[in-house]
Amino acid sequence: MNRVLVVDDEPAILRLLGAVLARGGYEAAGAATASAALATLRGGGLSAAILDLGLPDRDGLELIPLLRAAHVPVIVLSAREDVGEKVAALDLGASDYITKPFDGEELLARLRVALRQSGHPSGATQEVLAYGPLRIDTARHEASIEGRALTLPPKEFALLQALVEAGGRILTHAALLEKVWGRAHVGDVEYLRVAIRALRLKVEEDPAHPRLIRNEPGIGYRLMEA
Amino acid sequence: MWRVLTSYAVPLLGVALVTWITSTMLAQWGLASAALLFLLPVLLGAARGGLGPGLVAALAGAGAYNFFLLPPYFSFRVHGPENAVSVLVLVLVAFVTSRLATRLRAREEEANARAAISEELAQISRLLAKGAPVEALERARSYVAGIYGPVRIDGAQDGFSSLDQAAAAWAMHNGDATGHGTGVMAAAEWTFLPLSPKGRGAHALMALARPADGHTRPMVQIEHMQQVALLLGQGCDRIALEEERRARETLAESDRLRRTFLASLAHDFRTPLTVITGQLEALATRSPEAGEALNAARRLERTMSDLIAAARIEEGSLRPQAxxxxxxxxxxxxxxxxxxxxxxxxxxxxxxxxxxxxxxxxxxxxxxxxxxxxxxxxxxxxxxxxxxxxxxxxxxxxxxxxxxxxxxxxxxxxxxxxxxxxxxxxxxxxxxxxxxxxxxxxxxxxxxxxxxxxxxxxxxxxxxx
Structure with missing residues (x-):
């Protein structure tokens, strides 16, 4: 059974998350503080973590790199409206975020994506990547959708590759810009908009109603399983 | 009066003394040395008392020289040009010495006055540095009033003629000293000195009344006053800036507090609502009543979010990032x-x-x-x-x-x-x-x-x- 670390300073939320996780077939290991969370992490055997950023003893953001270093995917749970904080959490390596009040089923769905993603080794070592109807052969620089070959300029190919590698995980605007255009262009969101629009013309059935490439306002893009 | 009296008496006494000494020693020293000695009381009189006592000593010395030392003795009659020369020399010495001494004394007085002004400016600076602009203004006002007569720094216009008001407006606009004693609107009754230099938007003036004796105020006094005025202006500007900075800080702090409050409010109601909706979600699969409660809780969440959004708009804490x-x-x-x-x-x-x-x-x-x-x-x-x-x-x-x-x-x-x-x-x-x-x-x-x-x-x- 997958054991999921749940970090939140509210006992009622810990109980609620325990019930939701039990419903999804997971075992919850609760921690009310960052130090308790680190103790549980050292104990090992964790498959994922659900982390509230507002903790009494430490900024929850600080835990993300530590959990990532232990190959534990992190879903950030936040009541805060602050988009900047979500972006910071994602850029630090969080797999996803969910905002309070959350929907139990949605949380379980995000958790499944995060677990599946961490189950695969990093995309860099794989030559052929697939997500939903999309397939990418990085060595031969080929992409296809439902078996139909796509003709993509280098930037669009790199963008699609980054999204497929993330496998349904959300990538921040800055992360995508850095991966595809380089560090100097992390602020040029317009580049990304143009490339996404061009990519949608090729991969979406109806580019005005995208089903595959989904935007999270102010945060980034992720692939949906159509 | 006493000073005037002694300034004449002392050189005259000196003349008497020199006359007595030279008349007794004439045989040993000779006439030339005796004549030189008469320079001493003249120098003394001119240096201490100025031209008057110097001239009196010169004439008295020349007379005594003639009367007691030049033959025929005890008579003002002379046979040669010696006496005319000695009178001329003594009078010239009196003139030159008194001029030099007067000039020196004037310099010294000016230096003293400058030192006094510097000391006063330093005092006013200290008050300004301590952040006491009201006291500094009052001190400057009473100081200036003490030496130069009535002065006003209150900025009020009452009691000014229309010419004075025009001069005040000019000074304010151009940042120059204007009015009586200056080159601009000199017919005004008051002299207006801006507290800020030109180009800095003078916002206050110092007004100095025409001297009570009816004379034109000398430029040097106006320059001194301009110094005082600029110092006051700088100090007041600095204090105003400091106050503005403090006000801004307070504003930023209360802005930050409000935003923190709104954020924690959002957190405080969302946490229990998360528990309520979360638990109701599980129950709603079995009970329609729980489903209704769940919908109500979700509506409550939306209403609370709306209220917080409205509060953010109201207090202007939105920082849109385009x-x-x-x-x-x-x-x-x-x-x-x-x-x-x-x-x-x-x-x-x-x-x-x-x-x-x-x-x-x-x-x-x-x-x-x-x-x-x-x-x-x-x-x-x-x-x-x-x-x-x-x-x-x-x-x-x-x-x-x-x-x-x-x-x-x-x-x-x-x-x-x-x-x-x-x-x-x-x-x-x-x-x-x-x-x-x-x-x-x-x-x-x-x-x-x-x-x-x-x-x-x-x-x-x-x-x-």
Whole structure:
């Protein structure tokens, strides 16, 4: 059974998350503080973590790199409206975020994506990547959708590759810009908009109603399983 | 009086003394040395008392020399030119010495006066540095009044003639000393000295009255006063800046506190609501009553979010960050965040080649959710989004096929707690459209309402492409 670390300073939320996780077939290991969370992490055997950023003893953001270093995917749970904080959490390596009040089923769905993603080794070592109807052969620089070959300029190919590698995980605007255009262009969101629009013309059935490439306002893009 | 008396008496006594000494020693010293000795009382008189005592000593010395030392003795008669020469020399020495001494004394007095002014300026500076501008102004006023007569720094215009007022305006405008004693409007009764140099927007003046004796005030005094005035001006400017900075800090601090308060308020109500909705969700699969409670809790969450959004608009803590946005993305994300009631449809006809817009992604997301929620609350069967480019601006609209908003109520539809009279299916907080307007305006967009070709209302956002 997958054991999921749940970090939140509210006992009622810990109980609620325990019930939701039990419903999804997971075992919850609760921690009310960052130090308790680190103790549980050292104990090992964790498959994922659900982390509230507002903790009494430490900024929850600080835990993300530590959990990532232990190959534990992190879903950030936040009541805060602050988009900047979500972006910071994602850029630090969080797999996803969910905002309070959350929907139990949605949380379980995000958790499944995060677990599946961490189950695969990093995309860099794989030559052929697939997500939903999309397939990418990085060595031969080929992409296809439902078996139909796509003709993509280098930037669009790199963008699609980054999204497929993330496998349904959300990538921040800055992360995508850095991966595809380089560090100097992390602020040029317009580049990304143009490339996404061009990519949608090729991969979406109806580019005005995208089903595959989904935007999270102010945060980034992720692939949906159509 | 006593000083004048002694300034004459001492050199005269000196003459008497020299006469006595030289008359007794004449045989040993000779006439030339004796004549030289008479220079001493002349120098003394001229140096101490100026020209008058010097001249008196010179004439007395010449007389005594003639009377006692030159033969024939005890007579003013002379046989040669010696006496004329000695009188001339003594008088010349008296002239030159007294001139030199007077000049020296004037220099010394001026230096003393300068030192006194420096000391006074230092005192005023100290008061200004201590942040006591009122005391500094008062001290400067009484100091200047003490040496130069009536002075005013209060900025009031009463008691000034129209010429004085014109001079004051000139001084204020040009940052120059103006009025009596200066080159500009010298006929004025007062001299006006700006507290700030030219180009710094003089905002205060020091006014100095014409001297009581009717003389023209010397330029040197006006220059001194200008120094005092500028010092006062600088000090007051510094204090004003410091006060402004402190006020800004206080404002920023209270702004930060308010934002923290709103953030913690959001956190404080969302945590229990998360527990309530979360637990009800599990129960709702088995019990319809729990389902109703769940819907109520979700409505409560929306209302609380609206209240906090309205508070953020009210206190001006919105900090929109414009970025390039694709309206297709914006519509897509908003569709993902609203619940479409059974029997209604939601769609959009935004052209895929529309230019990107500049907007804050999160605020626009809220605006669209609120507009769509509002439209879903009134629609008969469908809600549509559309967009078009016109005159370099992008218009984005949300429309429905409901009853629409009567013309006479359109103007107040964006006010808080505004409801259309009759048949309102929406269960919102009454803040939704007020938030739309608040967020839209914070992003520099215009929001308006008109009739929709679908039959209901069309809400339009106009934004920069």
């Amino acid at each position: 970025e390039s946005l694709d309206l297709i993305d914006a519509a897509d994300a908003a569709f993902g965040a609203v619940a479409v009631p059974a029997g209604l449809s939601l769609g959009h006809a935004i052209p895929a080649d529309l230019p990107f817009v500049q907007a804050d992604a999160v605020l626009l997301h809220h605006v669209l959710i609120n507009l769509i929620d509002n439209a879903l609350g009134h629609a008969a069967s469908r809600v549509m989004l559309g967009a078009a480019l016109s005159d370099g601006q992008v218009a984005l609209w949300v429309e429905d096929d409901g009853p629409g908003v009567p013309l006479d109520q359109r103007a107040r539809i964006f006010e808080r707690f505004a409801r259309i009279e009759g048949g309102d299916r929406a269960q919102g907080s009454g803040l939704g459209l007020a938030i739309v307007r608040g967020f839209a305006e914070a992003m520099g967009m215009q929001v308006s309402i008109e009739g929709s070709p679908l039959g209901g209302a069309r809400f339009i956002l106009r934004m920069a492409a």
